[in-house]
Every structure is written in structure tokens, then in C-alpha cells.
Amino acid sequence: MTLAIDPRAELSRKHRKVARFATVAALASLGMGFAAVPLYRMFCQATGYGGTTMRVSADTKTVPVAGKLMSIRFDSNVTPGMPWDFYPEHKTDTVTVGARDMAIFIARNMSDKPITGTATFNVTPEEAGAYFSKIQCFCFTQQTLKPGEEIRMPVLYFVDPKILNDPDAKKIQEITLSYTFYPVEQDAKQR
Known part of the structure; x- marks a missing residue:
């Protein structure tokens, strides 16, 4: 006996996986946006970059x-x-x-x-x-x-x-x- 895979359930699982990935990517981008200025300032102070x-x-x-x-x-x-x-x-x-x-x-x-x-x-x-x-x-x-x-x-x-x-x-x-x-x-x- 073979079990049939519901194509809609499989598609829904893939959509949830993409949604989780997009959420993690958005949160990471937001975090980097807030961290960019202090990180850039530390980089410039450590290297003298940009005067x-x-x-x-x-x-x-x-x-x-x-x-x-x-x-x-x-x-x-x-x-x-x-x-x-x-x-x-x-x-x-x-x-x-x-x-x-x-x-x-x-x-x-x-x-x-x-x-x-x-x-x-x-x-x-x-x-x-x-x-x-x-x-x-x-x-x-x-x-x-x-x-x-x-x-x-x-x-x-x-x-x-x-x-x-x-x-x-x-x-x-x-x-x-x-x-x-x-x-x-x-x-x-x-x-």
C-alpha cells in the first residue's frame, strides 16, 4: 500500500519554510542596520579610515x-x-x-x-x-x-x-x- 502525499500539504510546508527564512533574514537585516553605525565608527577609529x-x-x-x-x-x-x-x-x-x-x-x-x-x-x-x-x-x-x-x-x-x-x-x-x-x-x- 502506498501513501499518497497531499500536494497542498507539501506546498504549505514549503511556504512555511520560506516564510521562516524570510523572517530570519529580515530580523538579521534590521539588526545589522542598527549595528552598522557603531560598527563603522569602531572600524574607523581602529584603522583611521576616512580621516x-x-x-x-x-x-x-x-x-x-x-x-x-x-x-x-x-x-x-x-x-x-x-x-x-x-x-x-x-x-x-x-x-x-x-x-x-x-x-x-x-x-x-x-x-x-x-x-x-x-x-x-x-x-x-x-x-x-x-x-x-x-x-x-x-x-x-x-x-x-x-x-x-x-x-x-x-x-x-x-x-x-x-x-x-x-x-x-x-x-x-x-x-x-x-x-x-x-x-x-x-x-x-x-x-
Whole structure:
């Protein structure tokens, strides 16, 4: 005696299998969508890709290279409509490669309301990102300024001497560190 297989039951089983696979794929895609930004940021910070600077701890040993100087240019921006003045205290600095240095950025809230902002940064040329090491920075930290309030924000950094041995980067004579301040989302919704 042979058992007959119901073609509709077999088709229904295949449809459930495809539906489970599609659900798993959709959930995995959703998860990757949420993870993409932090994973990309970690990748850039680890490699210096896209002009992302390297982060180092305050106890990192630095060794200045006598006679090897680098010009650092500081750039500052705010997104359109954000009522802040934001600028570097000094637009350029000449540093010894390997020596720690500090730049000061100043922000002032020009509005009549408290505004919270956060800054992102990049380094150009991109090849320099892997060698521009920040020890302390205000980036990715929310800064709330009351109406008319002004703050000074330090950036402690050094240019890693390894830049001198990289064939793609050793001819770099000027590095630009650029920051852009954005309003934090709840403040952007209030305007």
C-alpha cells in the first residue's frame, strides 16, 4: 500500500519554510542596520579610515622626533540653523611630530534658549587619520549651553611618528582637524 502525499500539504510546508527564512533574514537585516553605525565608527577609529583619528589613553607614551614639524590647521562648523558661534582659539599650530599638544575650541550659544549640541570630527588628508591621535576631546559628548554662555573645550593630541615611515603619508606637511557641531535631537525638535 502506498501513501499518497497531499500536494497542498507539501506546498504549505514549503511556504512555511520560506516564510521562516524570510523572517530570519529580515530580523538579521534590521539588526545589522542598527549595528552598522557603531560598527563603522569602531572600524574607523581602529584603522583611521576616512580621516577618523585614533583615540589613545592619557598614559600613552609619546616620543617627540627632533626637527620633524607638522602644521595643524583647525576647522570648525555648525549645522545650518544652529545658533552657536564655534571656532578654534588659534587657526593653525606647528607641532613637533610625536609631541603632545593642545588646541582650544570655543563655543557660544547666541540664542535665548539653552541648546545642547554634539560634535563630530574628521582629519584630512585621510591618510593622516591613522596617525593623528587624540588623548582628550569634546567630540561625541553632549554640550549644553545656556543663552549667551561660552565654553572653552580642549583637544589634547599628537601626531604619531609612524607617519614619517608610511610611504602614503610621510610627505604630508599639513593636517586639518575639522569639527562640526550638531544640535542634539530633542533640541532640534523644539525649534
